[in-house]
Amino acid sequence: MIIGSINKYIQEIFLEGKKNRIKKEYGAISNIFEIGEQNTFIEQRLKNLLLHAYEHTRYYHTIFNQIDLIQDGNVDSSRISDIPILTKDIIRENYNDLLSDDYQTRKWYYNSSGGSTGEPLRLVQDHVYLKWGNATNYYYYKHILDIDEPNVKKILLWGSERDIFKGSIGFKAKTINQLSNTKFLNSFRMTEQDIERYIHTINSFKPEIIRGYAGSLYTLCRYAEKKKLSLYAPKIIVSAAETLSDNMRSTIESNFGTRVYNFYGSREVSNIAGECKEGLMHLFMFWNYLELLDSQNRPVSCGEEGKVVITNLFNYSMPLIRYEIGDTAILGPDVCFCGNLLPTLKKIVGRVTDHFVLKDGTTIHGEYFTHLFYLKDWIEMFQVIQEDYKTIRILIVISSERNQKDQKDIESKIKLVMGSECKVIWDIVDDIPKTSSGKYLYTKSLVWR
Missing domain, CATH: 3.30.300.30 (ANL, C-terminal domain)
Known part of the structure; x- marks a missing residue:
């Protein structure tokens, strides 16, 4: 009894600490919506990033001079659409020139993207970027799905090649998962025995959230359907990392008896959009400024499909400005009946992964x-x-x-x-x-x- 109380106390301290680490960033996000200043916030963040890129990267200093984007230390907003689209090939060819000359003064780290295009790409990100990304994720669950994500019981049906190589999850990861009410189920290799064990874990743990790869959730539900096994119904299921087809969604929802919410992100820029209860994908524009462009690099209209071009507003170590991520999407309306003020996408196209x-x-x-x-x-x-x-x-x-x-x-x-x-x-x-x-x-x- 005493040990249980101590463990609960430690868990509460851990969860409170997790929230405190993003308290400043999350507070700023919440505040801009409370006072209706989201557009001003986005515009100012975009200008700040462009000025930093001009002053601290050789690539953007040259590009911005060519289009007269910076005049007397000010950004000419009318010229932003003249900034050339950034591609993976351009990043490779200009890698060192895209790094900020002050990136080593930041808590930086490498990340890499295989991407749906099959082109691996090494990137530099930092802890300011990481904290704002975590705050954005917290905002999605709290304000769009109405769930206090850190405090509820969660199951992650996610991939970890490291666990396959080593045979088990490490002690540190186990401890963090335990303190954050999380159970991790490795989706990279799923034998019938694994799936049976995963279903037992879901039914006994009774999570409020299940988050997983779309294909892995679908595979688990197909097996449950075939074996006529019941699945515990969590409050929500969040599908991520790959395209959620209509057939996948229908199979997952019918087997769990729970609504599936689609989430869109990438390793290059983290969180991009999350689905609401009205079925639209809300764009986290205060974090990633997104454009949907046609083949002539012109903005598409509502209901039209375009290529996804993103500017992350917080990675000053290696700015990605007007980066073509390799996906296409269909633009949704600016106003959603769910009440959230963020603009929307109707559908994400692409990200097809064979198992x-x-x-x-x-x-x-x-x-x-x-x-x-x-x-x-x-x-x-x-x-x-x-x-x-x-x-x-x-x-x-x-x-x-x-x-x-x-x-x-x-x-x-x-x-x-x-x-x-x-x-x-x-x-x-x-x-x-x-x-x-x-x-x-x-x-x-x-x-x-």
Whole structure:
């Protein structure tokens, strides 16, 4: 009894500390909506970022001079649409020039994106960026879903290749999960035994939130449906990390008996948009300034599809300004019946991920393979193809001499989940074909399809 009280007290201190770490940022977000100053806030943050980029990065200093964006230390707002679109290729070609000359004075770290285009990309982010991203996530749950996310019981059906390599989650992660009312279920490799265990955990833990990869939630529900197993109904389910199709949504909702909310984000810029109870995706414009543009880089109208172009307003270590993320979306109305003042998207298009399948029915999430290519700078583009149960073919476009150590490491980690007898074939190619919709698939299973 005493030990239980102590554990609860420690948990309360941990959760309060977690909130305090983003208290300033979350307070600023809440305040701008209370006083109706969200547009002014966004405009000022955008100008501040542009001035910083001009003064502290060689790439933007040159670009902004070419278009006369900065005049007498002030940003000419009418010229912002003249800033060239930033692509992954431009980032690679100008990597050092995109780094702020003061980034080492910040608490910076590397992040990497495999991206739905199959092009791994190394980025520099920092702790100011991280805190504002966490505050944005907290805002979504509290103000759009009406849930105090840190305090409720949660299950994450999420991917961790590290747990597969090491065999179990580390002590630190276990402790943090316990203190934050979280149970982690690894979705990267899901055998029938894993799924049975996950269903038992969900039914016994009785979470208020289940958050997971769309494909993994769908796989779990398909199994429950097939075996006629009941699933505990949480308050909400949040689907993230990949495209949530109508069929996936219907299957997940019917099996759990709970509404699914779609969430859109990326490693490059973190949280982008979250679905509300009216079914629209609200854009976190105070954090990521988003544009939807047509093929001529002109803004699209409500109901039209356009490419997603994002400017993160808080990463001063490596500013990404008008960055083409590789997805397309359909623009929604500015006003939503849910009452939230943020503009909306109707639908996210893209992010198609194939899962790999073993002969015994085990599914391996496509993103497991994507993670193997993170921070491999010699690989410019890649595609991993499951040709049959025992053959994996990897197409790569290389930017420099291939790294044999990286290659052996990737092969061993593929065999760890696909089986030691799996044959891994490497093909160096000049280009990787796109789908009919103009996107690259970074994982492709001829078995799963």
